[in-house]
Amino acid sequence: MTAQRIDGKALAAQVRSEVAVRAAALTAAGRQPALAVILVGADPASQVYVRNKVSACEQAGLRSVLETYGAELREAELLARIHTMNQDDAIHGILVQLPLPPHIDAQRVIEAISPRKDVDGFHVASAGALMVGQPGFRPCTPLGCMRMLEHIGMGKLRGKHAVVVGRSNIVGKPMALMLLAADATVTIAHSGTPDLAATCRHADVLVAAVGRPRMITGSMIKPGAVVIDVGINRLPDGSLCGDVDFESAQDVAGWITPVPGGVGPMTIAMLLANTVQACAQG
Numbered sequence: 001m002t003a004q005r006i007d008g009k010a011l012a013a014q015v016r017s018e019v020a021v022r023a024a025a026l027t028a029a030g031r032q033p034a035l036a037v038i039l040v041g042a043d044p045a046s047q048v049y050v051r052n053k054v055s056a057c058e059q060a061g062l063r064s065v066l067e068t069y070g071a072e073l074r075e076a077e078l079l080a081r082i083h084t085m086n087q088d089d090a091i092h093g094i095l096v097q098l099p100l101p102p103h104i105d106a107q108r109v110i111e112a113i114s115p116r117k118d119v120d121g122f123h124v125a126s127a128g129a130l131m132v133g134q135p136g137f138r139p140c141t142p143l144g145c146m147r148m149l150e151h152i153g154m155g156k157l158r159g160k161h162a163v164v165v166g167r168s169n170i171v172g173k174p175m176a177l178m179l180l181a182a183d184a185t186v187t188i189a190h191s192g193t194p195d196l197a198a199t200c201r202h203a204d205v206l207v208a209a210v211g212r213p214r215m216i217t218g219s220m221i222k223p224g225a226v227v228i229d230v231g232i233n234r235l236p237d238g239s240l241c242g243d244v245d246f247e248s249a250q251d252v253a254g255w256i257t258p259v260p261g262g263v264g265p266m267t268i269a270m271l272l273a274n275t276v277q278a279c280a281q282g
């Protein structure tokens with residue numbers, strides 16, 4: 001038996017075309033959705049990601065404003081720039097690319113973004129809204145994962161056990177809360193979980209977001225499970241791989257997302273969707 005693939009690239013293209021329709025309508029009404037992207041420093045991976053976000057905006061008819069600063073930028077200057085953008089009615093979403101240089105307090109920078117423009121969903125107000133089930137921006141990666149689950153008819157998870165491996169503020173924790181909101185019974189596992197394999201084998205939906213190449217192997221997967229691989233690991237040979245060992249996992253899982261071409265493209269599509277939503281909400 002071999003798992004069916006969830007084609008994130010194709011589903012992201014569908015989401016982006018829906019976004020483009022909404023963006024065109026807003027633009028026609030004199031309100032083109034606009035995303036500001038701030039990059040601090042010259043990390044090559046970050047430069048690639050930021051370029052991809054900007055070109056995704058253009059393709060969907062959103063305006064993008066890219067601001068690039070040297071790694072020596074002072075935190076106070078960055079905060080001042082964000083305050084100006086918060087006041088700018090022509091900017092609907094603000095994204096500060098992470099990671100930031102170590103002398104800048106990333107959480108303080110995120111809290112400076114107006115929650116109404118927090119299209120990453122990283123602000124403490126957005127996190128709190130998710131926790132208590134209020135409207136607000138949801139982090140793009142878990143939102144993209146939920147959209148993938150809906151796409152395969154697994155949007156409602158009552159009676160299902162979901163296991164999230166990883167507990168970051170940007171993926172693991174919000175992912176667990178979104179699965180819970182879909183009525184799953186949720187376990188959050190992490191590097192310190194005893195017998196991780198046994199925990200994973202309970203999962204009808206397994207989300208891997210640990211940042212360790214191929215650590216989830218076929219023997220850790222319940223037969224027929226949905227396996228969502230959030231990991232994007234660059235190997236020494238330059239190739240990309242996920243947190244899931246695709247070769248062994250695909251013989252056991254019912255559904256599986258590839259890397260690349262899985263969660264990554266969905267993250268960018270949901271960023272555009274959040275930006276259009278920010279614009280539509282005025």
Ligand SMILES: Nc1nc(=O)c2c([nH]1)NC[C@@H]1CN(c3ccc(C(=O)N[C@@H](CCC(=O)O)C(=O)O)cc3)C=[N+]21
Binds near residue numbers: 099140
């Ligand atoms: N404020 C902020 N928001 C973010 O959303 C954010 C961030 N900072 N910092 C870095 C991470 C990483 N991230 C990715 C998004 C898409 C792909 C993606 O589309 N990946 C392609 C492959 C790209 C490649 O070949 O390198 C894929 O998986 O198919 C990857 C990584 C967003 N991040």
